[in-house]
Amino acid sequence: MKSAATRFQALWEVLEPPNPKGIPAPSDMREQLMTAYGFPRGDQGIDNSRESAEEERNFAMACLRGEGGTEGQFLWESNNLTSVLASEIGLLPPPADNDSPMRPWFGGDWASMAELVIYIADNQLSSITRPFGRTPTELIRVYPIEWDTAARTQLNLLEARIKLGTRGHKDILLQNKDAKKLGHGQPSRKPTESEWISLCVPIDKLYLISNQLPEGPQSGIPANLWDFIPSGEPGDEVT
Amino acid sequence: MRIESQSLPSYLKSQGVSWDVSNTKEEWKKILMFPDEDWTIDRGSAYGGYIDSQEQTILDPSRVLARMLCVKIDRALRLKVEKLAIKCIQGLRKEGSYRQVAFEEKQIPFSWILRIAHDGDADSWDPGDFLVYAKLEGGDELKPDIEEIRSIFPKLFDGKDLETSGVRNDSVRAITDVFNENYPLFLERPTLHISAPKFHKVWSKMIGDEDKERTEEGEKAKRQWSMRVNGLFEKLCRNSSSDSVMLQSGGGHVLLLAPATDIKAYSEDLLRKMRQKFVKELGGWAPLLYASWEDDGVAHWKPLTRKTPDEIIRALSTEYDSPSEEKKRGIAGVHWAAFKYGQDGKTDDEISEAIKEGRDEDARFYLDVIGLGEYCWPKPQDPSVDNGIGELSGGPNDWPDPSDWGVPSRPRAKAISGFKNSRKITPVIESTFGLIFAKHRPSHIEAMGGDEMIFQMPSSEWKLLLERVEKHCIQLHSTIFDNDQRLLWWAICLRDRSNQDFTAMKDGVRTLMGEDRVRLTRFVNPIFPEFLVPDDPVDDVLPDDPVDDNGWLMDHRARVLPESTNRCPYSLTHSLVGPDEDGDFYCGDCNVWLGPVFECPDCGLDGEFYCEECDEFMFPDTSCPDCGSAFGDWILEETLHCHECQKEYYGTLWRIPPEDQS
Numbered sequence: 001m002k003s004a005a006t007r008f009q010a011l012w013e014v015l016e017p018p019n020p021k022g023i024p025a026p027s028d029m030r031e032q033l034m035t036a037y038g039f040p041r042g043d044q045g046i047d048n049s050r051e052s053a054e055e056e057r058n059f060a061m062a063c064l065r066g067e068g069g070t071e072g073q074f075l076w077e078s079n080n081l082t083s084v085l086a087s088e089i090g091l092l093p094p095p096a097d098n099d100s101p102m103r104p105w106f107g108g109d110w111a112s113m114a115e116l117v118i119y120i121a122d123n124q125l126s127s128i129t130r131p132f133g134r135t136p137t138e139l140i141r142v143y144p145i146e147w148d149t150a151a152r153t154q155l156n157l158l159e160a161r162i163k164l165g166t167r168g169h170k171d172i173l174l175q176n177k178d179a180k181k182l183g184h185g186q187p188s189r190k191p192t193e194s195e196w197i198s199l200c201v202p203i204d205k206l207y208l209i210s211n212q213l214p215e216g217p218q219s220g221i222p223a224n225l226w227d228f229i230p231s232g233e234p235g236d237e238v239t
Numbered sequence: 240m241r242i243e244s245q246s247l248p249s250y251l252k253s254q255g256v257s258w259d260v261s262n263t264k265e266e267w268k269k270i271l272m273f274p275d276e277d278w279t280i281d282r283g284s285a286y287g288g289y290i291d292s293q294e295q296t297i298l299d300p301s302r303v304l305a306r307m308l309c310v311k312i313d314r315a316l317r318l319k320v321e322k323l324a325i326k327c328i329q330g331l332r333k334e335g336s337y338r339q340v341a342f343e344e345k346q347i348p349f350s351w352i353l354r355i356a357h358d359g360d361a362d363s364w365d366p367g368d369f370l371v372y373a374k375l376e377g378g379d380e381l382k383p384d385i386e387e388i389r390s391i392f393p394k395l396f397d398g399k400d401l402e403t404s405g406v407r408n409d410s411v412r413a414i415t416d417v418f419n420e421n422y423p424l425f426l427e428r429p430t431l432h433i434s435a436p437k438f439h440k441v442w443s444k445m446i447g448d449e450d451k452e453r454t455e456e457g458e459k460a461k462r463q464w465s466m467r468v469n470g471l472f473e474k475l476c477r478n479s480s481s482d483s484v485m486l487q488s489g490g491g492h493v494l495l496l497a498p499a500t501d502i503k504a505y506s507e508d509l510l511r512k513m514r515q516k517f518v519k520e521l522g523g524w525a526p527l528l529y530a531s532w533e534d535d536g537v538a539h540w541k542p543l544t545r546k547t548p549d550e551i552i553r554a555l556s557t558e559y560d561s562p563s564e565e566k567k568r569g570i571a572g573v574h575w576a577a578f579k580y581g582q583d584g585k586t587d588d589e590i591s592e593a594i595k596e597g598r599d600e601d602a603r604f605y606l607d608v609i610g611l612g613e614y615c616w617p618k619p620q621d622p623s624v625d626n627g628i629g630e631l632s633g634g635p636n637d638w639p640d641p642s643d644w645g646v647p648s649r650p651r652a653k654a655i656s657g658f659k660n661s662r663k664i665t666p667v668i669e670s671t672f673g674l675i676f677a678k679h680r681p682s683h684i685e686a687m688g689g690d691e692m693i694f695q696m697p698s699s700e701w702k703l704l705l706e707r708v709e710k711h712c713i714q715l716h717s718t719i720f721d722n723d724q725r726l727l728w729w730a731i732c733l734r735d736r737s738n739q740d741f742t743a744m745k746d747g748v749r750t751l752m753g754e755d756r757v758r759l760t761r762f763v764n765p766i767f768p769e770f771l772v773p774d775d776p777v778d779d780v781l782p783d784d785p786v787d788d789n790g791w792l793m794d795h796r797a798r799v800l801p802e803s804t805n806r807c808p809y810s811l812t813h814s815l816v817g818p819d820e821d822g823d824f825y826c827g828d829c830n831v832w833l834g835p836v837f838e839c840p841d842c843g844l845d846g847e848f849y850c851e852e853c854d855e856f857m858f859p860d861t862s863c864p865d866c867g868s869a870f871g872d873w874i875l876e877e878t879l880h881c882h883e884c885q886k887e888y889y890g891t892l893w894r895i896p897p898e899d900q901s
Contacts, residue, residue, distance in 0.1 A: 061590075061593060061594065062767075062769065063765075063767065064590065064594050064701070064702055065594050065698065065701065065732075065734075066602070066698065066701040066731070066732030066733075066734070066765070066767065066768075067732075067734070067767060067768060067769050068765070068767020068768065068769045069767070069769055070769060074767075075751075089765070090751075090752050090757045090759050090764075091748070091751055091752070093751070093756065094756055094757070101754060101755055101756055101757050101758045102756065102757045102758070103757070103758045103759075104757070104759065107759060107760035107761060108759030108760055108761035109761060110761075110765075111702050111705060111706070115590060118590060141760055198758065198760055199760065200713060200716070200724050200760045201713060201760075208710060208713050208714065208717075209713060209714075209717045212714055212717035212718045213717060214378075214379035214380050214382070214383075215379065222716070222717055222721070224716055224721055224722060224723045224724055225713070225716055225717065225724055227758070227760075
């Protein structure tokens with residue numbers, strides 16, 4: 001599997017194409033989105049056929065209707081975006097050699113992923129060229145991070161710099177949380193030793209949390225609504 | 240109006256409550272003591288055409304918002320309460336008391352102290368004093384709530400000082416005194432956990448016929464009972480325990496501060512009284528009742544004698560269909576209409592239209608809390624310390640009498656912790672149900688029990704429903720519910736299906752989504768009905784099903800598995816139970832008979848199959864579809880391997896008679 005940073009970049013470019021004037025080909029978007037989620041896991045290629053796009057669309061639409069697909073679509077790897085959607089739902093088993101749990105980039109917001117899958121499939125099936133209309137910061141919940149250890153740590157707050165792909169960064173405050181015990185004789189890992197964090201909402205929707213807090217964003221994201229990813233290698237747990 | 244604790248005062252005002260000064264104080268006392276299931280406000284003449292339904296208690300928003308406020312107060316005052324408790328314990332130590340006080344006992348909800356005080360003397364504390372105390376000692380979190388109460392119920396605060404902090408403030412001093420006087424009583428007296436447990440299992444055992452349960456009448460009766468049991472249980476418990484303080488009630492569980500007496504004899508007597516009242520109220524029957532205290536407990540159960548299961552079903556089903564019950568279910572929507580508040584959620588217009596597929600018929604929606612029992616009342620890690628019977632296997636007729644199920648007992652600290660958890664999650668559940676009423680206006684409510692709601696609304700609202708519940712949960716986790724985010728709700732949308740038992744499905748999904756496999760930051764976990772239908776495995780691997788010597792088709796139901804996944808074809812499990820005394824294996828998850836004796840534990844003979852229908856011995860005389868080699872060696876490792884090519888298969892064999900082969 002490619003590195004988490006590479007996969008994050010691939011996802012970002014699906015949602016915010018580098019060339020703002022042109023919309024990438026559906027096959028390119030499909031390939032990038034599958035790369036972002038660590039597919040294909042084996043040697044098989046990606047199926048960019050029309051039939052495959054129809055299957056993707058039908059599966060995503062059925063999920064949005066509340067019907068869903070078959071066990072096979074949810075549980076077994078395929079060579080198209082049904083596996084990406086199944087990963088976001090959380091049912092597709094992790095790769096056999098994974099030591100860590102998977103963390104889908106949208107945090108399990110499968111409905112948004114279904115819409116993205118439909119968008120890509122429609123682009124192929126109907127040759128439409130409209131933009132997707134939703135940005136990475138409206139959807140992604142797992143981000144690379146830098147900790148500002150020199151900054152304030154009073155009031156039990158941590159200051160973090162979220163790296164936003166091509167958009168620079170955003171500084172946020174987080175209420176501190178305990179170190180994680182990793183087990184198997186490994187030492188605990190503190191939040192500030194991690195290089196990726198997972199939020200309960202995308203960056204652009206942090207207001208849903210901060211609007212509830214007495215001092216807004218200055219109160220920090222409550223510790224129960226964010227998590228640091230403790231793996232040794234950055235992004236081991238990502239997707 | 241938003242569904243949050245700050246809306247409580249304005250909601251009360253909007254309902255036209257005609258409280259004078261005295262009423263106002265009494266009602267606010269009830270609010271601050273974490274209102275019971277049956278607390279509802281007198282809506283007076285402003286209640287329009289619903290005046291006959293005044294007594295309804297189904298999801299009254301005033302109770303839901305009041306409980307949200309109490310939980311918010313708990314959270315804001317947590318450190319303060321702990322400090323007061325420690326100081327109090329130190330004082331008791333100086334007086335010679337050396338009782339060990341658990342951490343959970345130091346962080347009790349303030350409302351328990353208020354209830355103990357109120358029980359001793361109804362005028363021992365003033366709600367205005369407590370609100371001032373909460374504002375000054377609870378930090379910024381509570382200020383907006385208290386200010387809102389003051390703006391709408393100013394008389395509560397007459398003569399109160401809202402500025403001076405600490406003991407120089409009369410209100411702070413008064414409430415501190417209330418704590419100091421009553422906390423020792425809490426420590427001195429035993430706590431008693433009363434419950435009407437195992438709702439589903441007791442119902443099944445009592446009816447004793449699964450087919451009868453599944454009839455329309457049977458399902459209605461169970462729904463009616465699920466909506467009625469908690470309020471009735473609480474009322475009868477209160478009426479039977481006047482010498483105890485009811486510290487908290489909700490969800491079919493009551494925590495009593497019992498008198499310092501022989502707790503076992505007291506509990507047995509209490510359950511006996513409760514049963515008598517149930518029998519009187521229900522016309523001849525009562526649910527299973529438990530009482531447990533520090534590491535011990537008693538149960539009370541008697542089999543049906545005066546009523547038949549048919550009579551119980553008929554009575555409850557008739558009650559369910561009665562106009563007054565129909566109105567009660569409907570009126571919840573009227574109450575929650577004030578919380579519609581704006582428009583949220585968005586779906587691409589084209590996708591929205593495609594989802595509707597030109598029709599937008601009502602579907603049946605299920606929403607229920609994931610693992611509520613385990614969250615509040617977790618099983619002990621060491622089963623030997625649990626008196627409970629554990630999991631019941633087989634059907635209701637195989638189960639022992641409920642009086643033999645054993646009462647799971649807990650240390651006092653664990654019981655307190657369970658009630659605190661219950662108290663936190665109850666407003667989360669109830670306000671989410673309220674959200675559905677407010678935002679979706681279901682056309683029909685089928686059931687609304689402790690952790691489950693079944694309702695009908697247009698199927699196209701599935702996605703919006705999920706988005707709204709997600710947003711609501713985020714807001715609650717930011718304010719009143721401080722547990723870590725987790726998958727909290729199962730959600731199901733059923734079109735044209737009546738299948739209602741998703742137990743095996745849920746268990747399977749739970750296994751697949753274990754924390755060791757995937758971490759998700761959403762709150763709602765969908766269950767897709769189509770997922771219940773396994774893929775047709777025959778198409779995948781075996782182009783020509785072999786025929787045995789008698790012309791019977793050997794339907795393999797086998798397919799090549801990706802990776803090395805082994806599982807039951809009808810479930811999501813990876814576990815296998817068996818062999819039993821007949822050498823058969825069963826799915827560890829859904830208990831489906833898997834048929835094959837992979838390897839006889841005695842003689843080592845492997846590869847035997849039995850017909851699912853007639854139990855006739857069948858030998859696996861077919862061959863590997865991949866390499867053509869005979870399936871001679873079936874290797875037990877929860878997987879079938881071809882001995883030649885080592886490909887893996889799972890499955891059972893059915894023999895299909897020639898006349899049934901299509």
